Amino acid sequence: MVAPGITGRTRPTKVKKQAGAQKRKREDVNVEQLDEAVAELDLKDGSYKDFTDLPLSGATKAGLKSAHFSMMTDIQAKAIPIALKGHDILGAAKTGSGKTLAFLIPVLENLYRLQHIGPDAGLGALIISPTRELAIQIFDILRKIGKHGHMFAAGLVIGGKSLEAEREALTRMNILVATPGRILQHLSQTVAFNVDDLKMLVLDEADRILDMGFQRDVDAILEYLPKERQTMLFSATQSRKVSDLARLSLHEPEYVSVHAEDKSATPKTLQQNYFVCPVEEKLDMLWSFIQASKKRKILCFFSSAKMVRFVYESFRHMQPGIPLLHLHGRQKQGARLDVTTKFANAKFSCLFATDVAARGLDFPAVDFVIQVDCPEDVDTYIHRVGRTARYNREGRGVLFLAPSEEEGMLRRLEAKKVPVEIINARQKKKQSIKSQLVHMCFRDPELKYLAQKAFITYTKSLYVQKDKEVFNIKNYDLEAFAASLGLPGAPKIRFLKDDDEKKRKHQSRQELEVSASDDEEEEPSGKKAKTVRTKYDRMFERQNQDVLADHYKKLVQDGETEDGSDENDFTGDTQAGNDEDDFLAVKRRIPADEEGATAEGAEHDDPTAPKGKVINLAGASQPLIVDSNRREKLLKSKKKLLKFMDMGKKLVYDDEGNAHEIYELEDEDGFRAKGLPEEQRQKFLNAERDAVAQADVLDKAAAKAKRKEKARKRKEREKGEMDGGDDEGGVEIADADEDALANFRADAAYSDDDEDNEQPQKQSKKWFQSDSEEEAAPSKKRKKAKSARHVEEPQTLEDMEALAADLLS
Numbered sequence: 001m002v003a004p005g006i007t008g009r010t011r012p013t014k015v016k017k018q019a020g021a022q023k024r025k026r027e028d029v030n031v032e033q034l035d036e037a038v039a040e041l042d043l044k045d046g047s048y049k050d051f052t053d054l055p056l057s058g059a060t061k062a063g064l065k066s067a068h069f070s071m072m073t074d075i076q077a078k079a080i081p082i083a084l085k086g087h088d089i090l091g092a093a094k095t096g097s098g099k100t101l102a103f104l105i106p107v108l109e110n111l112y113r114l115q116h117i118g119p120d121a122g123l124g125a126l127i128i129s130p131t132r133e134l135a136i137q138i139f140d141i142l143r144k145i146g147k148h149g150h151m152f153a154a155g156l157v158i159g160g161k162s163l164e165a166e167r168e169a170l171t172r173m174n175i176l177v178a179t180p181g182r183i184l185q186h187l188s189q190t191v192a193f194n195v196d197d198l199k200m201l202v203l204d205e206a207d208r209i210l211d212m213g214f215q216r217d218v219d220a221i222l223e224y225l226p227k228e229r230q231t232m233l234f235s236a237t238q239s240r241k242v243s244d245l246a247r248l249s250l251h252e253p254e255y256v257s258v259h260a261e262d263k264s265a266t267p268k269t270l271q272q273n274y275f276v277c278p279v280e281e282k283l284d285m286l287w288s289f290i291q292a293s294k295k296r297k298i299l300c301f302f303s304s305a306k307m308v309r310f311v312y313e314s315f316r317h318m319q320p321g322i323p324l325l326h327l328h329g330r331q332k333q334g335a336r337l338d339v340t341t342k343f344a345n346a347k348f349s350c351l352f353a354t355d356v357a358a359r360g361l362d363f364p365a366v367d368f369v370i371q372v373d374c375p376e377d378v379d380t381y382i383h384r385v386g387r388t389a390r391y392n393r394e395g396r397g398v399l400f401l402a403p404s405e406e407e408g409m410l411r412r413l414e415a416k417k418v419p420v421e422i423i424n425a426r427q428k429k430k431q432s433i434k435s436q437l438v439h440m441c442f443r444d445p446e447l448k449y450l451a452q453k454a455f456i457t458y459t460k461s462l463y464v465q466k467d468k469e470v471f472n473i474k475n476y477d478l479e480a481f482a483a484s485l486g487l488p489g490a491p492k493i494r495f496l497k498d499d500d501e502k503k504r505k506h507q508s509r510q511e512l513e514v515s516a517s518d519d520e521e522e523e524p525s526g527k528k529a530k531t532v533r534t535k536y537d538r539m540f541e542r543q544n545q546d547v548l549a550d551h552y553k554k555l556v557q558d559g560e561t562e563d564g565s566d567e568n569d570f571t572g573d574t575q576a577g578n579d580e581d582d583f584l585a586v587k588r589r590i591p592a593d594e595e596g597a598t599a600e601g602a603e604h605d606d607p608t609a610p611k612g613k614v615i616n617l618a619g620a621s622q623p624l625i626v627d628s629n630r631r632e633k634l635l636k637s638k639k640k641l642l643k644f645m646d647m648g649k650k651l652v653y654d655d656e657g658n659a660h661e662i663y664e665l666e667d668e669d670g671f672r673a674k675g676l677p678e679e680q681r682q683k684f685l686n687a688e689r690d691a692v693a694q695a696d697v698l699d700k701a702a703a704k705a706k707r708k709e710k711a712r713k714r715k716e717r718e719k720g721e722m723d724g725g726d727d728e729g730g731v732e733i734a735d736a737d738e739d740a741l742a743n744f745r746a747d748a749a750y751s752d753d754d755e756d757n758e759q760p761q762k763q764s765k766k767w768f769q770s771d772s773e774e775e776a777a778p779s780k781k782r783k784k785a786k787s788a789r790h791v792e793e794p795q796t797l798e799d800m801e802a803l804a805a806d807l808l809s
């Protein structure tokens with residue numbers, strides 16, 4: 001909450017009082033003069049070009065001058081005179097055409113002329129914006145032009161602070177910039193907040209504020225406001241819906257539009273292109289585009305916060321060579337503000353955002369707006385693309401369209417006078433990042449989780465789109481799309497499954513039988529497997545199955561995402577949605593440590609929890625969860641179960657049959673009687689060493705006998721061969737091979753007696769191994785083998801140990 005124009009210090013001296021009275025008198029004269037000048041304004045006269053041509057207060061003029069605003073834009077020249085006269089306005093003008101000043105100047109001027117100033121005057125003007133970012137931006141401009149002599153108290157009410165902190169200041173404000181939800185909260189909960197004397201209501205991005213998402217909030221807000229007031233609605237996409245006008249009690253509103261003058265709904269300086277690209281190639285395209293535009297300022301739009309996060313996180317890991325930022329409604333307020341400021345100040349940067357950044361935000365000098373996910377309608381397209389080419393600057397917009405979206409979307413753009421031209425991507429410059437994404441998802445469960453969520457929210461956004469002619473979910477290759485995000489298969493989505501169920505019901509019995517048998521071979525998405533699954537694929541599918549990201553655990557516990565929001569986060573960001581789990585579901589397991597049910601074979605009680613049995617296995621450190629056939633099979637195999645058991649211990653049983661660890665049965669005195677602990681340790685080591693040495697001698701003798709036996713056998717065979725000549729060829733070859741092996745083993749002394757052992761393979765380099773180490777390693781191995789070969793008679797204890805190790809292995 002900030003009060004830009006307030007100069008609240010009062011010194012109760014006589015001189016001061018007199019000066020104050022004189023000032024008020026002068027202001028009264030000013031106001032009178034201004035009233036007269038405003039009354040004389042000719043609304044049909046189009047000669048008002050400069051702000052100085054209008055009857056404005058000295059304070060507003062000073063503010064405009066210091067902010068370097070002199071010439072008015074078209075919408076300002078048309079709307080400000082009408083608004084100064086107190087008419088209701090429906091204002092429509094292209095993006096970046098200066099609508100903000102078109103309502104802020106009348107707000108300051110009309111309240112000034114009404115002398116609606118100071119803490120006792122109460123709230124005079126309420127400006128409502130659909131997003132926090134836009135509200136902040138409007139407030140900043142208000143501060144800029146209002147701080148040169150105006151005495152209003154103005155505040156920002158957008159949430160993110162405690163209600164309590166805002167409450168007290170709220171009652172003293174003359175102008176408020178607010179988001180609908182927060183101001184409604186105050187209207188209904190802050191007793192001292194009185195709006196009975198409100199003079200002006202402004203809705204910026206009015207079509208958005210009046211649409212379904214905010215309908216309830218806005219209707220409730222209107223209930224609190226006096227009917228007698230001036231109301232102004234502004235947007236780049238404004239419709240004259242009679243129902244809205246009635247809701248807002250507009251009184252003979254003036255429709256001020258500057259679209260009609262040229263033939264397009266978007267700025268002339270904006271170059272607009274689209275290219276056709278299947279969903280599964282979008283990320284390759286985007287990556288290639290960013291690679292080719294590192295010295296640019298780029299804004300990319302996606303349909304959901306999860307998609308934004310996934311693309312941001314994955315691209316960041318691949319180090320694109322341009323600073324990346326991301327913005328969506330699920331971030332904390334501080335982070336959102338930080339991102340908008342960074343992007344506003346950046347020279348080269350790429351911001352991934354949801355439609356939270358689509359409306360009103362005035363980032364300077366954006367070169368490209370890329371609409372990676374197709375906008376839900378043409379109005380959204382216009383607002384998104386309007387983040388570039390603002391106030392006569394040049395800019396470019398690129399729209400990615402899936403083949404099935406092309407025809408419908410183009411028709412709709414044409415109908416709304418939006419000129420877009422097709423372009424093709426240069427195939428040579430196209431880079432595929434699919435394998436990198438697969439690799440990253442394989443290694444990082446969190447990223448894989450994000451990819452799954454991104455897939456689900458994107459699919460969901462397609463499914464709930466109203467315009468089925470443009471968005472028909474059947475027209476997208478979702479399996480390929482999932483693969484393009486690095487996923488091994490498309491996560492199961494309940495609504496798609498339900499659709500399949502419906503279809504199934506309508507199938508003939510015969511068809512049903514066929515498809516039922518096919519189901520067993522289905523891929524995760526329910527689609528039939530098209531390609532052969534390799535061992536690697538199966539391994540990949542199993543990878544991370546037991547790993548759940550921390551934020552996922554939280555999701556299971558709270559039903560919320562890590563930022564405290566619900567999951568229904570596609571498009572709007574600004575409205576609360578239903579819990580995603582009512583609608584969608586990914587097949588997943590819950591971690592053992594957070595599950596309360598422990599009875600053997602007990603089912604989870606919580607209906608929202610993923611299904612599965614929890615088994616307490618004797619000897620296992622954690623309860624085991626059975627949620628798949630694979631796992632159930634595993635639990636039936638005694639051998640495999642061993643890995644869940646704790647390591648065995650040597651125990652001694654006392655007279656009562658109780659088990660004890662060995663040391664427990666010896667008392668302290670008995671232990672001390674054997675000598676000092678260090679001596680005992682040494683004694684134990686010596687005894688062990690002697691035992692090893694003895695065993696070595698025996699082993700060596702056994703090995704020598706074995707060698708001798710082999711040599712004897714060989715000699716016998718050779719002798720037989722010399723005597724008997726050629727027998728059957730097949731036998732000869734087998735024997736010769738066996739001989740070669742025997743010879744090799746004899747040469748290598750005791751190095752290897754295991755006939756099943758494979759030839760040593762080159763080992764892959766470990767992550768901690770440097771190149772030089774790797775090169776040195778084989779020579780070390782050679783040395784070791786060599787030394788093993790020459791150790792015929794062990795000379796030292798070390799020799800004997802080395803020899804014993806070789807024999808034992």
Ligand SMILES: Nc1ncnc2c1ncn2[C@@H]1O[C@H](COP(=O)(O)OP(=O)(O)OP(=O)(O)O)[C@@H](O)[C@H]1O
Nearest residue numbers: 069071072073095096097098099100236360362391
């Ligand atoms: N009279 C003016 N002279 C110079 N610059 C101006 C003037 N009016 C507005 N601008 C600048 O033009 C840019 C766009 O203005 P603004 O944000 O008000 O556009 P808008 O019409 O509200 O756009 P959107 O529809 O996207 O919300 C801003 O950077 C603003 O500073």
